[in-house]
Amino acid sequence: xxxxxxxxxxxxxxxxxxxxxxxxxxxxxxxxxxxxxxxxxxxxxxxxxxxxxxxxxxxxxxxxxxxxxxxxxxxxxxxxxxxxxxxxxxxxxxxxxxxxxxxxxxxxxxxxxxxxxxxxx
Amino acid sequence: xxxxxxxxxxxxxxxxxxxxxxxxxxxxxxxxxxxxxxxxxxxxxxxxxxxxxxxxxxxxxxxxxxxxxxxxxxxxxxxxxxxxxxxxxxxxxxxxxxxxxxxxxxxxxxxxxxxxxxxxx
Numbered sequence: 001x002x003x004x005x006x007x008x009x010x011x012x013x014x015x016x017x018x019x020x021x022x023x024x025x026x027x028x029x030x031x032x033x034x035x036x037x038x039x040x041x042x043x044x045x046x047x048x049x050x051x052x053x054x055x056x057x058x059x060x061x062x063x064x065x066x067x068x069x070x071x072x073x074x075x076x077x078x079x080x081x082x083x084x085x086x087x088x089x090x091x092x093x094x095x096x097x098x099x100x101x102x103x104x105x106x107x108x109x110x111x112x113x114x115x116x117x118x119x120x121x
Numbered sequence: 122x123x124x125x126x127x128x129x130x131x132x133x134x135x136x137x138x139x140x141x142x143x144x145x146x147x148x149x150x151x152x153x154x155x156x157x158x159x160x161x162x163x164x165x166x167x168x169x170x171x172x173x174x175x176x177x178x179x180x181x182x183x184x185x186x187x188x189x190x191x192x193x194x195x196x197x198x199x200x201x202x203x204x205x206x207x208x209x210x211x212x213x214x215x216x217x218x219x220x221x222x223x224x225x226x227x228x229x230x231x232x233x234x235x236x237x238x239x240x241x242x
Contacts, residue, residue, distance in 0.1 A: 077233060
């Protein structure tokens with residue numbers, strides 16, 4: 001058996017837009033889920049106030065997408081974790097296109113592949 | 122200004138216990154938040170059925186903790202993202218102690234520090 005639960009993407013965006021708009025961020029993250037055929041279980045987005053940051057998550061059958069924003073510096077930290085061999089690239093491209101950062105950084109991390117241990121008896 | 126939004130921890134546990142118990146996992150993740158003085162905004166945990174996996178998240182004022190489990194293989198993928206210079210080590214220790222994995226892997230990733238770009242004018 002190939003034990004490969006999934007891919008975890010850390011996406012940092014700098015000098016990005018719309019970072020204080022919780023409704024818009026929820027729509028963007030839901031669209032990112034749709035773009036890769038993921039199924040949304042629930043979503044929750046919290047605004048810390050007008051002009052302030054947003055913290056939000058879309059919980060998926062295939063894991064999650066989250067966003068945490070600092071509009072005062074134009075920075076946001078997103079992560080996207082999907083299990084299996086689902087192609088995450090359309091979601092990454094959609095998130096970057098929607099937030100229009102001046103710069104971004106993507107790290108793709110394998111999950112569940114770093115140890116090979118026996119299963120419990 | 123030091124621009125240091127936070128630390129993102131990826132925690133993989135292998136041959137762990139209690140991975141099909143959504144209520145217990147929620148209690149563990151809430152306790153992990155408490156252990157580092159983080160404030161819970163909301164939490165949502167979804168069970169895929171008895172003996173099956175759980176996907177859940179605790180949304181924090183300081184970002185989030187998530188868990189996605191595969192009880193059939195004893196594997197779970199957790200992540201813990203906290204902003205600022207909050208010490209995440211007590212939460213990591215609590216999660217490992219609660220899930221009692223035969224093996225685990227911790228990756229600590231800096232967020233928001235990989236690019237230095239000008240702020241929007």
